[in-house]
Amino acid sequence: MAAFEQAIETAIANDEIPGCVLYATNRDGTFTYAKALGISSMKPPTESRSPLSKDAIMWVASCSKLMTAICCMQLVEKNIISLDEPVYTHIPELKPFKILKGFNEDGSPMEEPHQEPITLRRLLTHTSGLSYDVMHPGLMQWLKYHGKDNSKESDLLLRFSSPLVFEPGTSWMYGTGNDYAGLLIERVTKLSLEEYMKKNLWEPLGINDITFFLAQRPDLQERRMAMSTRDPSSPKATHATASDLSSYREIGTLPIRDCLGGQGAFAPASAYIKILHALLVSDTDEKLLQKESVEELFRPQLSEGGKAGLAAMMQIEAAKNAMGGPEEGAEKDHALGGIVIMGDEEGGRRGGTMVWGGLPNLTWFVDRKAGLCGLFATQVIPPGDGKCAELTRAFEKGVYELYEKSGGEVPALGELT
Template sequence: MKNFEQSVEKAMADGVILGAVVCAKGKVNYSKAFGNRILTLKAEPMEQDTVFVLASMTKLMTGIAALQLVERGLVKLDDDVASLLPVLAKQPILTGFEEDGTPITKQRTGPITLRHLLTHSLGGSYDFASGDILRWRKIQNTLGKPGVTIEEAFGHPLLYEPGESWCYGTASDWAGKVVEALSGLSLEDYMKQHIWSPLGVKDITFWPAARPEMANRMCSMSIRDTRSGKAVQSRKPIAMTPGAKEAFGGQGAYASMGDYTEILNSLLVDDERLLKKETTAVMFQPQLSGGSRLALNEAMSNPQWAVGYYPQGAYNWGLGGLLVEGKTESSWRKAGTMLWGGAINSAWFIDRATGVCGVFGCNLLPSADPQIEVLMKGFEEEIYKKSAEEERPNSRL
């Protein structure tokens, strides 16, 4: 991993990044902490147990939780779960605006299924991903007013009939509400009992403030200074879900990268501590077709909005993240590789065909920083290179 480590060291010297923690498992077992997690008052080095904002990397855990409920027979992927989500169920479909700005809507006619929620084919978009939702929120005077519950934050119209298209958005947060409704547990308690504890991990939570031993290891937020272009520590705390009163299954968790990697590795090696082998196989199968698949690939044809390295190629969506469906310009990734990122410039991947998984942890804004994308790509390339070396006969002689 010499080339990657040198590139990170240079990036820190150049002010591109203040620090990072990276982990990989499978055919390659590697972990390393770089730089500092905090600079103000007294510099504190980045450690293996430093806690990061997961942001949208939370979505993978919510997908696992939902699939566990499918395994237990509490719900099927194509069951209509609208009755469990009354605020979402009453939302119309936004079709446009009158000349005077009045929204034009129509009533939803189809079901809302768990599959729609796990594949972002629901129609519920984040405002940053949709000009129409942004405009609607301005009209409603809710823009810039983050809700403290999922209903408050995301109780806005859909953009299309569920299943007919694709847009990145609020679906995983609603999936978390389904998990709570069917399990009778808060999302935090459910994941603790059925995801984190079975893996023996303790450094994941939606509520770090209630866990002083974790809060004291939090990575500070850094930002890209607009004048110098260098990474600097933010003078103010930046929260993904400020004032949240419930767990947001699409963006609200915090974790050390080592503990998060244990989740990736369980899916990689099929140890059945989280999901049965047959369920994991379905999780890694393409779920989108027709208009929804076309819409996803159109969005990924210009992926500057997405955190991670996404070269041109064929993509689909599984039940836990983006899937590489065919050849891409990153020739090392095999078809079926699942991957995604979080808004604070962290990203993960699982390649079951090659036998490797990994995560790049960083706390920096703005999202989808192109300079950090270069480091993410370098990390992945080195992991695959090392994996290939491990497969060569007598490679250790």
């Protein structure tokens, strides 16, 4: 048993995580790692703790963002939409958004119109000024002043109606850009995001078990891995209650009417790895995107202001863990599809690797230089959980070791061109 598997098994035995599904594969499929470890639920009684399956359905949350970005680039290829034109033609609701500048002494917000346009490029790279209100103290104060709770809204436009937090293009803040990008897809194609993805992303890869509306798929509900939570006072994880989940806007418990391209999908790891692999081989396969589009998807996009905003966020340990877990001090940028690691990491991911995650502690990577992609998937809150991050890093480094031992060509540090 590999050292990382032993570490995961120990964590499972100690009730630190319920279990996880692990996948990794290389370009030509000569190296494939696929395992499900642990149990599907920590809900008592013991009889309910069935073994976790590789096909278990999970809320993949922000792993939805990559799928939305791929679909956007398909439409860019066809000249249906543009990365750099204002999106107001199709989403006029964004044009009146103001920038929150602060608060007056009486608590009233100070706001001013934005001058730089909101574009698709800025939506996908989190440089539009939009933010998830739960992550921004100013927006939380703004909501409190107006007596609003957007998290209870089932309509995308109402749910993400908080003001901008900076002038578009000048900084970086994790936010609702991909959700609006999904709405853009719907408006230009006249299809729901689920319908578009089914036709143009999932079916071409032989996937039939991803959805934005789990309640409409009882066949998938039967396979769902239950959510677990960790009490801050204990290292042990327990079954998550409805109250636990409400704190994290868990999509499966809310009457969401719209497809949320930034956070709404449910999928098994066995399906999601097919999407990662399709990107890995896209320079020759082009099943999803043309080679040039994939290059753009991976290309670092941030201005100096954007890099500073991203670096500030990465100082928060939980945020760093939740966004792919780049090594401390590593230079990072953001591409259209996720965070890009700019330099080689010791014993693992190479410069140019794109990474991202999902709220219940899922993390994926696509390393085109090493020719390897992988996914660590579980259902544990809070996001950015330290134990899950520790196990994810152990898995990733262990997979690189197994790949190299199998004869896979992992370039040595300093030998990349």
